[in-house]
Amino acid sequence: MSDPLLADLNSPQREAVLHGEGPLLVLAGAGSGKTRVITRRVAHLVSRRSVAPWRVLAVTFTNKAAGEMRDRLSTLLGPEAVDLVVSTFHSSAAMVLRREAEAAGLSRSFVIYDEGDQMQLVRRAIRESGVDPSAVNARDVLWRIDVEKNAGRTPDQVRVPPHQSRLAQTVAVYRKYQQLLRAANAVDFGDLLLLLVELFRRDEATREKYRRRFEHVLVDEFQDTNAVQYELLKLLAPPGANLVVVGDDDQSIYRWRGAEVGNILGFRDQYPTAKVVTLEQNYRSDQTILDAAHAVISRNERRMPKKLWTARPRGELLDLLISRDERGEAQEVARRIQDLRREGIADYHGVAVFYRTNAQSRVLEEALRLARIPYAVVSGRSFYERAEVKDACAYLRLMVNPRSDADLLRVINTPPRGIGDTTVERLTDYSAAQGVSAYEAIADPERIESLGKAAVRRLKSFRELVDQLCETGRMANDAAGAVERMLLASGMVEAYQIEGTPEATGRAENLRELQGAASEFDLQFAAQPKSKESLSPELPPLQAFLERISLLGEADGEVGEGKVSLMTLHAAKGLEFDMVFITGMEDGVFPHARALDSSAGAEEMAEERRLCYVGFTRARRRLFLSLAQGRALYGELKFNPPSRFLSEVPRELFGFEEEALVQRQVLAVPPRVRRRAEEGEGPVIDRSYDQRTDFDGEAEGARGIRVRHSQFGMGVVVQVDGRGPNAKLTVEFESVGPKRVLARFLEPL
DNA sequence: AACGTCACGCTTTTT
DNA sequence: GCGTGACGTT
Numbered sequence: 001m002s003d004p005l006l007a008d009l010n011s012p013q014r015e016a017v018l019h020g021e022g023p024l025l026v027l028a029g030a031g032s033g034k035t036r037v038i039t040r041r042v043a044h045l046v047s048r049r050s051v052a053p054w055r056v057l058a059v060t061f062t063n064k065a066a067g068e069m070r071d072r073l074s075t076l077l078g079p080e081a082v083d084l085v086v087s088t089f090h091s092s093a094a095m096v097l098r099r100e101a102e103a104a105g106l107s108r109s110f111v112i113y114d115e116g117d118q119m120q121l122v123r124r125a126i127r128e129s130g131v132d133p134s135a136v137n138a139r140d141v142l143w144r145i146d147v148e149k150n151a152g153r154t155p156d157q158v159r160v161p162p163h164q165s166r167l168a169q170t171v172a173v174y175r176k177y178q179q180l181l182r183a184a185n186a187v188d189f190g191d192l193l194l195l196l197v198e199l200f201r202r203d204e205a206t207r208e209k210y211r212r213r214f215e216h217v218l219v220d221e222f223q224d225t226n227a228v229q230y231e232l233l234k235l236l237a238p239p240g241a242n243l244v245v246v247g248d249d250d251q252s253i254y255r256w257r258g259a260e261v262g263n264i265l266g267f268r269d270q271y272p273t274a275k276v277v278t279l280e281q282n283y284r285s286d287q288t289i290l291d292a293a294h295a296v297i298s299r300n301e302r303r304m305p306k307k308l309w310t311a312r313p314r315g316e317l318l319d320l321l322i323s324r325d326e327r328g329e330a331q332e333v334a335r336r337i338q339d340l341r342r343e344g345i346a347d348y349h350g351v352a353v354f355y356r357t358n359a360q361s362r363v364l365e366e367a368l369r370l371a372r373i374p375y376a377v378v379s380g381r382s383f384y385e386r387a388e389v390k391d392a393c394a395y396l397r398l399m400v401n402p403r404s405d406a407d408l409l410r411v412i413n414t415p416p417r418g419i420g421d422t423t424v425e426r427l428t429d430y431s432a433a434q435g436v437s438a439y440e441a442i443a444d445p446e447r448i449e450s451l452g453k454a455a456v457r458r459l460k461s462f463r464e465l466v467d468q469l470c471e472t473g474r475m476a477n478d479a480a481g482a483v484e485r486m487l488l489a490s491g492m493v494e495a496y497q498i499e500g501t502p503e504a505t506g507r508a509e510n511l512r513e514l515q516g517a518a519s520e521f522d523l524q525f526a527a528q529p530k531s532k533e534s535l536s537p538e539l540p541p542l543q544a545f546l547e548r549i550s551l552l553g554e555a556d557g558e559v560g561e562g563k564v565s566l567m568t569l570h571a572a573k574g575l576e577f578d579m580v581f582i583t584g585m586e587d588g589v590f591p592h593a594r595a596l597d598s599s600a601g602a603e604e605m606a607e608e609r610r611l612c613y614v615g616f617t618r619a620r621r622r623l624f625l626s627l628a629q630g631r632a633l634y635g636e637l638k639f640n641p642p643s644r645f646l647s648e649v650p651r652e653l654f655g656f657e658e659e660a661l662v663q664r665q666v667l668a669v670p671p672r673v674r675r676r677a678e679e680g681e682g683p684v685i686d687r688s689y690d691q692r693t694d695f696d697g698e699a700e701g702a703r704g705i706r707v708r709h710s711q712f713g714m715g716v717v718v719q720v721d722g723r724g725p726n727a728k729l730t731v732e733f734e735s736v737g738p739k740r741v742l743a744r745f746l747e748p749l
Numbered sequence: 750a751a752c753g754t755c756a757c758g759c760t761t762t763t764t
Numbered sequence: 765g766c767g768t769g770a771c772g773t774t
Contacts, residue, residue, distance in 0.1 A: 061763045090764045112764090189764050224763075256761065357760055359766095413750095420750065551764065570761050592760055611761080634759065635765035 005040050005048070005076070009033075016244075016277045017041045023239070023274035025222075025267045026246040029308045030293070030617035031284030031576065034246050038218055039069055041244065042084065043076040045216055053083035054533035055215040057236075060088055061224055063552045065574065069220070083531045085214075089229050091551045093192040097199075098537045100206055104199045106185065109543065111397045112550035113181070113188045116390065117406040118142055121180050122173065124405075128432050129176035131169040145174050149190030150258030152197055152228040154178075183437060184404045193228040200235040207235055215242060222247030222267075226258035239271050249304050250297050253570060253611045255603065265302065282308040282617075284576050286315020289623050292649045293616035299648060300606045308617075317655030320646070321626035325637075326360070326584075329628040330367030333581050336624060337373055337564060340579060346621075348374055350578035352565040354615050356590040360583060361566055368564065378567040384549060388492070388507040392514055393549060395486050399473030400543050402466055403437040412438075415495030418458050426450040427459070439466065465489060479545035480519035487511055521545050569615045580619035585627040586640035612645045630713050630735070637735070639713040641747065707746040712736050717746075 006014050013033055016026045017040045028034035042058060045051040060066045066087050073081040085092060094112065101108040113121065122142045126133050148158055155175035160168045181187060187195065200207040217237045219225070222245035225233070237243035245267060252261040268274050282290055290308045297303070321336065323329040333353055340346040353364055353375075361377055368375045384390070391414050394407040402408065409428070413419045430448045431441040445451060445459040469486060476482035487493045496508040525541055539547065565577065569590070584590050591608035594600055616623060625646060630639045705717050707729075715733035722728055727743040 063764085065763085088764065114764095115762090192764080221763085253761080254763070257763080259763095359759090416750075418750095568761065570763090573763085594760065607761095632765080 003048075005044050009036070009040065010279075010281055012277050012279050012281075013037050013040075016246075016279075017044050019244070019275060019277070021242060023237075023241065023267075023271040024244045025264070025271075025274050025276045026244065026279065027264075027276065027304050027306060028246055028248055028279040029282060029306055030248060030251060030614070031282040032279035032308070033281075033283055034248075034279065035065075035069065035072070035220070037279070038220055038244075038246055039072045039076060042073060042216075042218065046077055046080060046084070051215060052533075053077070053080050054085065054531070054535075055213060056084050056218070057092065057214040057216070058084065058086045058218045058220070059092060060086075060220045062574075063088055063091075065220060066091075083533055085535045088551070089225075089232070090189060090192050091547075092535065093196045093232070094547065094551065095536045096210065097187070097192060097196055098539075099535075100199060103203055103206055104195050105182070106187070106195070107401075108537070109185065109401050111184075111186045111401050111404050111407070111546065112192070113186050113406060114390075114550065115142075117186070117410075118145075118188050120406050120409070121184075122177055124428070125173045125177035125180055128180070129172045131172055135166070136169055136173065141170050141173050144170050145177060146190055147258065148174065149188075149194050150226040150228060152194060152231050154194065154198065180405070183435075184406060185401050186404050186406065190228070193232060197228055197231050197235065200232070210236060211238070211241070216244070217242065218244045218246070220246055221251075223249050223252035223261055223264045224254050224259045225263050226260055227263075230260070230263045234270065240273060243271065250300070250306075250610055250613050251573060253573065253607060253614060255607050261302070265304065278304075278306055280306050280308055282310045284620055285310065285617060286312055286621060288315050288317060288653055289616060289619050292318055292623065292653050293613050295650055295653075296609055296616065296645050296648050297613040300609050302606070316622050318649070318653050319622065319624040320654055321581075321624055323626070323628045324630065326363050326628045326631045327367070329583055329626050330363045331371075333364065333583065333624075333626060334367045334371040334373055336581070337368075337579075338371060346579045347562070348564045349562055350620075351581070352567065352572065352575070352577040352579070352618065353581040353583060354567060354569050354572050354618070355583050356569055356592055356611075357584075358568060360589075364566060364583065368566075373564055374562060375564040375566055378565050378571050386507075386510055388496075388510055389514055392483070392487065392490075392492065392511055393546070395469065395490050395492075396473075396483065396542065396546055398466055399469045399482065399486065400546060402439040402470055405431075405438045408438050408466070411490070412462060415491050417462065417491075419455070419462065423451065423455040423459070426455075439463075473542055476540070476542050478519075478522040479525070479541045480515055480522050482542045483515045483518045487515065517549075518545055521548060569611050572618050573614050576618050576620055578619075578621045579624070580615070580622070581624040581626060582615050583626045584631070585625045585643040585646055586631065587643055588633070588638065588640040589631065590643055591645070609645070637711075637713070639708055639710055641708065707731060709733065709739075709741060709746055712739060712741075715739075 006017065009017060013036065016024065016037045026034065026037060028037065038058065042056055045056060046053050058069060060069060070081065070086045073084060073086065097104050097106065098108055101110065119138060119142055122138045122145070126136060126138060126141065155171055155178060158171050158174070160171055181191065200210070214236060217233065219233065224247070233243065245264070247264050249261050249264045252259055252264070255261070268276070287310055290310060294307055321329070321332050323332050337348070337351055340351065341348065355361060355364070365375065365377065384393070391411055394410040397404055397407045398411070409424060412424060426448060427438055427441055430450070431438045434441065441448065442459045442463040445456040448456070451459070469489060472485045472489070473482055493508050493511055496504040522541060525544060569582070582590070587596060590612070591605060595604035595608045627642050627646070630637055632638070706714065707717060708714055709731070712733040713735045715731040717729050718732050718738065719730035720727055728740055729743055729746065730738055730740050731746070732738050
């Protein structure tokens with residue numbers, strides 16, 4: 001037992017690492033060391049069981065996770081780690097698709113379209129598929145296409161029941177959209193997986209080739225896999241194969257992106273021989289935090305039973321912060337952060353503030369700035385989303401693949417060169433009618449009869465520009481040089497310089513930054529050790545760079561050094577902090593109003609609850625839960641009740657004087673609920689009874705009681721007329737003074 | 750082609 | 765309450 005790969009593992013972890021042949025499901029609770037299990041297992045396979053590194057495929061969801069795993073494996077294995085295939089679903093699929101481009105019906109130089117390109121293409125597909133443009137909405141259609149692709153369905157596989165003309169139209173657009181993608185030699189993110197599934201289904205020889213190659217397949221965050229991803233895994237690893245999936249059903253928070261918790265819950269149905277190992281020892285949080293998390297998550301019905309425990313002490317009690325409104329909340333958070341720092345309990349780096357929706361970040365940022373607390377919003381994107389950067393990328397992709405209509409149309413008049421909407425429309429009409437790409441159409445613009453002389457001339461000169469760029473692209477032996485020449489030839493930088501405004505200067509700087517990113521890439525690319533077993537096909541530097549920026553959002557959501565981190569609860573997954581603040585703990589904010597909607601399925605609420613579990617379990621030492629009594633939402637002031645998740649946490653886990661809060665009339669503890677609470681099992685805030693009918697028969701006695709109205713907030717009943725839910729009450733509100741309202745719109749506190 | 754204005758609608762967002 | 769997209773005006 002002196003093997004250093006095993007020495008510091010607990011017994012289930014070791015069991016997972018040492019597991020021999022066949023499928024394995026590792027149910028890894030939050031903070032239970034799952035990445036450690038995967039990396040050790042891979043290291044063990046290679047160094048103790050003589051598995052060739054290139055026969056191991058480890059798949060993750062994010063580039064960041066893949067990068068971390070690769071780093072850890074390099075440390076464990078040294079140079080041998082180079083041959084391991086550690087990458088995201090999408091990039092490994094892209095690599096295989098490029099290698100097998102012909103069989104998959106693609107050209108090897110296909111480009112990958114992002115959401116903006118997709119949107120543009122959908123709009124065009126709507127126009128060209130003959131469906132009534134006013135009957136469909138491009139956003140909805142794109143969403144639906146994504147859903148179908150995530151489910152693994154091609155247009156032909158979508159079942160349209162009779163009399164569903166709307167769906168039929170959507171499918172027609174989907175079909176056209178696919179044609180346009182193929183014509184442009186482009187794929188979208190969904191295609192990367194779907195086309196590979198199709199290829200593996202159709203072509204047994206190719207499927208066998210990869211089955212043989214990947215003797216061991218390991219999947220991280222398995223709870224987030226969607227139907228196509230699972231299908232791909234099943235094709236690659238038939239029952240009985242060495243497939244190791246690691247995940248936590250309780251942390252499945254991407255259902256709306258197609259993730260299927262059912263994949264992990266039902267894994268044993270697909271892989272009946274799978275061994276199951278459950279990791280429940282948590283190495284991150286104090287017990288109090290784990291107890292709170294468990295109290296919330298255990299209310300979900302469809303989950304694998306497990307309960308985290310720690311060898312660590314109980315730790316501090318939870319803090320509940322209650323503020324008047326969202327600005328008060330932000331100030332309170334800032335104040336607490338300063339306190340923590342002053343008392344030497346935490347440094348900025350160890351503090352994170354989470355919120356349910358991005359819209360909440362603004363007020364928080366303002367308060368932190370005012371308090372001079374350094375912070376960083378972890379969003380993970382932005383740079384590659386800027387218009388000028390996207391334009392530049394469109395040029396780069398054109399250099400590799402001029403048939404890419406989305407890219408060509410994007411930059412045909414960027415910078416302005418007198419090719420207006422009318423000309424573009426005539427061009428696309430022509431190219432659609434002729435069934436050629438826009439690039440092919442402008443080879444000879446005279447053939448487009450509808451065009452005037454000036455337009456023809458301008459299109460010709462644009463075509464020359466594109467050809468020149470393609471030539472440059474072919475000759476380039478590094479990405480940075482190609483970017484530089486593109487920036488010059490396209491006139492982009494020049495146009496911004498002429499404009500001269502501070503904004504334009506900023507844009508020009510961003511373009512330089514892109515060039516900088518390219519040179520950085522070139523250095524890495526040159527230094528990268530290449531093995532002949534590498535899965536990634538040999539790509540010219542510019543193409544490799546493009547592949548990288550298409551598949552890699554940005555320099556992954558960096559948690560700033562010496563800064564407080566601000567992020568959505570979703571973005572928090574996988575991270576950990578000493579101190580965690582979760583703001584907006586109100587029904588309607590978190591859980592989100594959409595999950596509260598009675599028309600929403602219970603699964604929505606279950607997912608919010610999992611999100612809450614994710615949020616809680618990010619905290620190592622202290623967890624601050626914060627709510628505002630009133631909050632500006634969509635431009636109007638809303639008074640939402642405290643989050644139900646708060647009431648699910650046992651009261652003894654909170655470090656406050658309940659009486660004081662009741663006196664401040666912040667916590668609603670109606671007498672009968674209080675009775676249960678005093679018996680020791682009740683929650684702090686219980687609103688499980690139906691408040692709306694609570695005035696029934698008691699209306700006369702309602703005078704003087706405190707109520708809450710969803711619009712007017714807190715108030716006191718001063719007069720009662722009538723009985724039951726339709727009784728008219730006069731209420732003195734704190735915010736707006738006296739109002740007459742119906743009892744059923746009030747919530748007694 | 751650039752600007753204005755109006756209406757809408759509105760989580761989360763690994764790739 | 766704010767940003768986006770669709771339309772209309774100059």
